[in-house]
Amino acid sequence: MIKIAHISDTHITSGEAYKGYAYDLIVNEVNTLDYDLVVHTGDVTNEGLREEYERASYELKKIQKPLIVLPGNHDARNVGYELFQKYIGALNGVYEWKDLVIIWVDSTIPDLNNGRIGGYKFQWLKEKLEEYSHKKFKIVASHHHLVPLPDTGRERNVLFNAGDVLDLLLKHEVNLYICGHKHVPNIYRVEGLVVANSGCTSCRKTRKGDVNSYNIIKIREDGKISVATKRVTGDIHKREFKIKKQRIFIPKRRRLFRIIQMSESNVSDRVYFRERVFKNAIRAINERYKPDLVIHCGDMVDIGIERYYSKAHELWEKIKPEKLLVPGHNDITHLGYELFREYFEEPKILEKGNFIFIPIISVQYETPIGVVGRIGQKILREHLREYEEKFRVVVMHHNITPIPKSREIGFLEDGGNVLKILTEEDTNLVLTGHGGNSLGIKVEETPIINAGSISWELHRNPFGNSFNIIDIYEDMVAAFEIQATWGSRKLLGLWKIKTKVPWN
Ligand SMILES: [Fe+2]
Ligand SMILES: [Fe+2]
Structure with missing residues (x-):
């Protein structure tokens, strides 16, 4: 020793x-x-x-x-x-x-x-x-x-x-x-x-x-x-x-739920917005992947103006499965927060059988720095406890684990406290979408998955524009990244999980 x-x-x-x-x-x-x-x-x-x-x-x-x-x-x-x-x-x-x-x-x-x-x-x-x-x-x-x-x-x-x-x-x-x-x-x-x-x-x-x-x-x-x-x-x-050696697992139980996670669409008329890539991804989601839920983790528009919101809404409506989205810091620039509520409505807790999706607002006006705040933290913990017997997915814009190829400028101000709450309450899954790069990482018992950008040219992802596909099994979570143009697949993480959910 x-x-x-x-x-x-x-x-x-x-x-x-x-x-x-x-x-x-x-x-x-x-x-x-x-x-x-x-x-x-x-x-x-x-x-x-x-x-x-x-x-x-x-x-x-x-x-x-x-x-x-x-x-x-x-x-x-x-x-x-x-x-x-x-x-x-x-x-x-x-x-x-x-x-x-x-x-x-x-x-x-x-x-x-x-x-x-x-x-x-x-x-x-x-x-x-x-x-x-x-x-x-x-x-x-x-x-x-x-x-x-x-x-x-x-x-x-x-x-x-x-x-x-x-x-x-x-x-x-x-x-x-x-x-x-x-x-x-x-x-x-x-x-x-x-x-x-x-x-x-x-x-x-x-x-x-x-x-x-x-x-x-x-x-x-x-x-x-x-x-x-x-x-x-x-x-x-x-x-x-x-000390465990990294191993690949194969799920032994049935698949229960499929999520498509995306972020940083940045819909706009700027050259950096790749509308064709976005539409291509929507087609693949509707026709090929057929998820139970599509989640957008923020930055739906590049700037919070009506013209961009109406365009974003039109594209978003083309996605057939049920959808949930939280605002990103770009979404609430200018009159963006008003427009977000008008076009997409304020995110609410979504219950789907044994699954519960808890959206958290982490954005502030005119800064990439996020915050949940003391009351927000308290509400987060209460929700996680209230739905302890469900598979609890927390959805927010700001990443809480650091993202490769990114300088941590838009960091969550109280990320330390938020991460502690999420891990202490054994949150089953956390989905974030800031930083322009994908990452899947398990902290304690909680898999945390960040989405790269689906259609914005200014990203940091060597894999290109992408979205994530997350399959939840009784005994594990499997996350892959899908290249938005070519449809190729990359593993983000395979994690064994334990839940208190009475699956049957
Ligand atoms: Fe010190
Ligand atoms: Fe120090």
């Missing part, structure tokens, strides 16, 4: 921010217990100043175990990344021990709180993952988080290219991604990857009145990984995971 103490966000300074007694308490424990290794995921100092680095190098020497330290956004302030290398060590690196490799990456951007693993560094990470692909256990450590975190207020400081990084880690079968930054301990399973945030070890700035903490990671020979958050109060919250 390998046992790692994961500390973070010490924020060492001469001022008030730093709680030296919490640091000493945790370091003493780390020294006396049987840890093989300590990893510090950044924000060692508070402002990246020389006096702070001098003190930090003294404080870090108290740790009598092999130690990996990587920089956080606070360390990079005031050109502190130069001092980091002088007083602490390399900004990026690899640590090998037995069956384990830890690759740490600097995700900081000088003078910004947001993160990025961009350009050459991304390439470096990719090369290292290839070089160490033979290792049984792979950990990547960085400062910024990969998926939205709950209880962090305005949730914006994920990596700018989190979608690409997540995609890279999943493709290389990394077992664990560890980070800090938001001072909120959290553990998620994202497909086969465990994403573990450490809380803050010795900064005064904890969230929601929490206390200082660190994470304990245990990696066992039999392929089990456990992550526990240990608070200075002694309180321990532990989760265990089994």
Whole structure:
């Protein structure tokens, strides 16, 4: 077994921010217990100043175990990344021990709180993952988080290219991604990857009145990984995971429901709107795929004007099966929200046998940034509980897991809280449609599927314009992407599911 103490966000300074007694308490424990290794995921100092680095190098020497330290956004302030290398060590690196490799990456951007693993560094990470692909256990450590975190207020400081990084880690079968930054301990399973945030070890700035903490990671020979958050109060919250190889499943039970999911039609008279592609897709949906329901996840029109709405409505009416749509941020520009209600009506909860579709409005005027809000979150949770015995599908515009090839500009402001509600309530399926690229990913027990653009030329999808076909079986969800012009198919995900639905 390998046992790692994961500390973070010490924020060492001469001022008030730093709680030296919490640091000493945790370091003493780390020294006396049987840890093989300590990893510090950044924000060692508070402002990246020389006096702070001098003190930090003294404080870090108290740790009598092999130690990996990587920089956080606070360390990079005031050109502190130069001092980091002088007083602490390399900004990026690899640590090998037995069956384990830890690759740490600097995700900081000088003078910004947001993160990025961009350009050459991304390439470096990719090369290292290839070089160490033979290792049984792979950990990547960085400062910024990969998926939205709950209880962090305005949730914006994920990596700018989190979608690409997540995609890279999943493709290389990394077992664990560890980070800090938001001072909120959290553990998620994202497909086969465990994403573990450490809380803050010795900064005064904890969230929601929490206390200082660190994470304990245990990696066992039999392929089990456990992550526990240990608070200075002694309180321990532990989760265990089994490392699973990716496998393809074949549904054993009957198919119950078929959804066609599309997004970002952006109907308009601009050259980027591909009307023929859209019409072609409608024909395929009506004649070939024959779904039970067609869902449009936002951005039906490019701009919220009457001319575009009337055109969109005309096209939408050509789709024969039952339909549901939620507004996207483009739909509500100008007088768009009024027009949306007039042409398509306000989205309502739709019940179809054992299936319930819960639309969530996440758009705001004149900005790609989305929000559900505190009342919206409460309503979402209530609905999910009310229909606990149904197969619950949540439909909204904004993506809550990062999308590859996209800079997370139109991110859901409270995505962290929304994701927590969705996963805590074991939502059976989440459908989103922002970012111009497709993605299927399971977080905890919830498959989350984002649709690319069906007919807008300005997308980010190497597969082209597309829509998704989602088949729900008693024991699994199968999602494919259909190329809107050629009809070719690409697998988005096959997920085993457990529900409380009394199928019969
Ligand atoms: Fe921090
Ligand atoms: Fe930070």
